[in-house]
Amino acid sequence: MDLDELRRAPLFATVDDDAFSTLTDQLTEVELSRGKSIFHEGEEGDELYFITSGKIKLGRATPDGRENLLAVLGPGEIFGEMALFNPAPRTATATAVSETVLAGLKHENLKKVIHQAPEVSVQLLRALAQRLSRTNESLADLVFSDVPGRVAKALLDLADRFGRPAPDGVLVAHELTQEELAQLVGASRETVNKALAEFVQRGWLRLEARAVVILDIQRIRQRSR
Ligand code: CMP
Numbered sequence: 182m183d184l185d186e187l188r189r190a191p192l193f194a195t196v197d198d199d200a201f202s203t204l205t206d207q208l209t210e211v212e213l214s215r216g217k218s219i220f221h222e223g224e225e226g227d228e229l230y231f232i233t234s235g236k237i238k239l240g241r242a243t244p245d246g247r248e249n250l251l252a253v254l255g256p257g258e259i260f261g262e263m264a265l266f267n268p269a270p271r272t273a274t275a276t277a278v279s280e281t282v283l284a285g286l287k288h289e290n291l292k293k294v295i296h297q298a299p300e301v302s303v304q305l306l307r308a309l310a311q312r313l314s315r316t317n318e319s320l321a322d323l324v325f326s327d328v329p330g331r332v333a334k335a336l337l338d339l340a341d342r343f344g345r346p347a348p349d350g351v352l353v354a355h356e357l358t359q360e361e362l363a364q365l366v367g368a369s370r371e372t373v374n375k376a377l378a379e380f381v382q383r384g385w386l387r388l389e390a391r392a393v394v395i396l397d398i399q400r401i402r403q404r405s406r
Contacts, residue, residue, distance in 0.1 A: 186233055187231055188201060190257055191304055192259065192301060192304045192305065192308070193301065195298065195301075196294060196298040196301060199297070200298045200301075201294075203293050204286060204291060205284075205286070206287075206290055207287050207290065208285065209228075209284070210233075211230075211284075211285055212282050212283075213277035213281045213282075213283065214277065214280060215279055215280065215356075216276065216277065217276065218274055218275060218276040219237075219261075219276075219277075219283060220261065220271050220274065220275055221274045222240075222242065222271055222273050223270045223271060224271050226261060226264055227287060227288050227289070228261060228285045228286060229259055229261040229265065229285075229288060229291065230259060230260055230261045230275070231283065231284040231286065232254055232255060232258050232283055233256065234256055234281065235255075235256070235277060235278075235280050235281025235282060236254065236277070236278045236356050237254050237255075237260060237275050237277060237278070238275075238276050238278050238357075239254070239260060239273040240273060240274050241272070247364075248364050249364055249367065250364040250365040251273055252312070252315070253278065253339070253355065253357065258308075259308070261275065262288075262291070262305070265292065278361065315338075322334060328366065328376055329380075330404060331366040331367070331368065332362070332368075332373055332380075333376075333380070333401045333402075333405035334366075334405040336386070336393060336395065336401060337398075337401060337402060339353050340353045340395055343355060349396055350387075350396040350397075350398070351395045351398060352393075353394070354391065354392040355393070356391045356392075359377070380404075384397065385400045386401070
């Protein structure tokens with residue numbers, strides 16, 4: 182596997198070659214096609230994963246059998262690290278939403294690297310703090326924002342991370358179905374559909390297969406507040 186990308190990730194950029202080779206000792210490369218899971222909620226696990234390419238959704242089953250998405254992560258992001266700090270079964274199921282390549286790193290190796298290069302733990306804390314702050318925000322939105330507002334916000338967040346300039350706006354190839362988008366914003370598919378249709382009708386966006394083109398980002402931003 183090409184380790185350059187891993188080497189350049191903010192998490193590992195400052196570690197020396199020795200620490201880096203400890204980390205990548207027993208590294209496994211995993212290729213997943215859309216819909217395939219690397220692990221399931223409730224399983225034991227001793228590896229974390231770095232996303233080399235593609236996208237991963239992290240989902241939890243609700244007691245009545247529906248699914249709720251905690252996040253959609255892309256290249257350069259890691260997941261599956263929680264058990265390293267808080268020994269417990271996997272807190273979510275990780276599933277590819279497009280062709281995805283992962284690098285699996287042993288928890289034990291990361292633990293050793295943290296001792297060799299403590300600055301890695303600062304980067305990890307930073308990633309966890311960002312995740313907590315995003316989660317806090319989603320929680321507040323569930324209470325205070327309506328569904329169109331939450332859809333607008335989710336699209337902006339996806340645009341921030343996966344958006345690319347297009348001739349008429351920003352192309353966001355989020356790779357999610359409308360059902361998955363609904364699971365991400367915590368609403369029914371019908372309500373999310375209606376919100377998207379309204380945005381389209383107002384000329385704020387265009388829908389494509391598992392993607393949107395945001396045509397008027399200002400309006401979408403206003404609607405997200
Ligand atoms: P772990 O519990 O090992 O397996 C599921 C993973 O999902 C977890 O580690 C985290 O990496 C990730 N995860 C859990 N909750 C969130 C969240 N709210 N936002 C983003 N990622 C999460």
